[in-house]
Amino acid sequence: MISKISINFRPDDVDAIPVIEKIISHCQRYPIDVFLPDYKILKERGYSSFIDEDSFFSPDLAIAIGGDGTFLKAARLFSNKGCPIVGINRGKLGFLTEFNPDEFELYFQDIIMGNYLISERTVMEAIHKNNSCDSLIFFNDAVITKGAFSRAVEIEISVDDLFLTKYSGDGLIIATATGSTAYSLSAGGPVVAPFDNEVIVLNPVCPHSLSLRPLILPAKSLIKARVISNITNLLLTIDGQEAIRFSGGDEILFRLSDKKMKIILHPKKNYYAILREKLNWG
Incomplete structure (x- = not known):
């Protein structure tokens, strides 16, 4: 009891x-x-x-x-x-x-x-690879945005140390299955039923490309994202509640956390x- x-x-x-x-x-x-x-x-x-x-x-x-x-x-x-x-x-x-x-x-x-x-949901971790190595867990999504700038930013992405893509756009969403019905859905991403939680959605935001689409990846993947554009005051937003400021050239890592979110x-x-x-x- x-x-x-x-x-x-x-x-x-x-x-x-x-x-x-x-x-x-x-x-x-x-x-x-x-x-x-x-x-x-x-x-x-x-x-x-x-x-x-x-x-x-x-x-x-x-x-x-x-x-x-x-x-x-x-x-x-x-x-x-x-x-x-x-x-x-x-x-x-x-x-x-x-x-x-x-x-x-x-x-x-x-x-x-x-x-x-209980439904046990995947928890992910976002790490800003700077001097202090800021790290935050997220349950829904982590979002790279260009802050107050109106122009597109160029983002380079690798998965498990293998180059995936480089594109210009408004940002990047990494969403869990739980978070697939949140911001990622509004950005054209798929709904992922959270019965098998070991997957995540990699969703470029408004990419300047007709062929670049959201991608389903294993949650255990190590994703590295780097904004190539020479811009400061970029934002890494966590579940829409916390944010880390970073600059162009900084590397952001996304990886599986050992925590679980337990929903009744x-x-x-x-x-x-x-x-x-x-x-x-x-």
């Missing part, structure tokens, strides 16, 4: 408070401790007793209330713990936040008793049903 639960949500999401109240009320019937982030709106509403930073980062179960961005934030916060995460959708699309607030209570009892299914699945939904619902398929 679960004994420690941490809840993450956006610091300004006042409408998440009633959902949090229901979770706390339910947990108080059992020997389950609930921990909340150190947010001003929680302190103002009398939840200070649930705020404990050390305990917050070491739960048995994490709950993310919001959209996919909030879920990815929770995955980053608890990546070292490796605990399962359940998402309650208060966003728009919500591919990762599979439960609705109104129905979550129906399944919460089973979840805290450990009766749930909705017992009454399947991946194809979620695709139909979120993408408005017939």
Whole structure:
């Protein structure tokens, strides 16, 4: 049985408070401790007793209330713990936040008793090969962009130390199967069902070439990308939440991480049903 639960949500999401109240009320019937982030709106509403930073980062179960961005934030916060995460959708699309607030209570009892299914998703690592060797993990995608510049940049890519291509365009997306329904999809990439997570999508953004298309690669591939153009203030954006600035000539490495993102699945939904619902398929 679960004994420690941490809840993450956006610091300004006042409408998440009633959902949090229901979770706390339910947990108080059992020997389950609930921990909340150190947010001003929680302190103002009398939840200070649930705020404990050390305990917050070491739960048995994490709950993310919001959209996919909030879920990815929770995955980053608890990546070292490796605990399962359940998402309650208060966003728009919500591919990762599979439960609705109104129905979550129906399944919460089973979840805290450990009766749930987990999908383990691939986690990747992006490394900026400079003096400090900046490294960040990503769950959805890592994106090389040209920052504020309006002109195209030239990017050279190799896979497992073998030259792949060189092209001019707006950037590059490296997406996991989980992230294939995010930015990569908007950039013309394929939807990759996350049943076999050991693949990634290499997706050039607006390449100045009719023949250069998105490419599916094994997740264990070592991808090296280098912006050849002599430009500073380029950006490597991680899951749309964190960014590393770099300059032309710097090398960015993408490789498989030994971490996994563990998602608690909705017992009454399947991946194809979620695709139909979120993408408005017939």
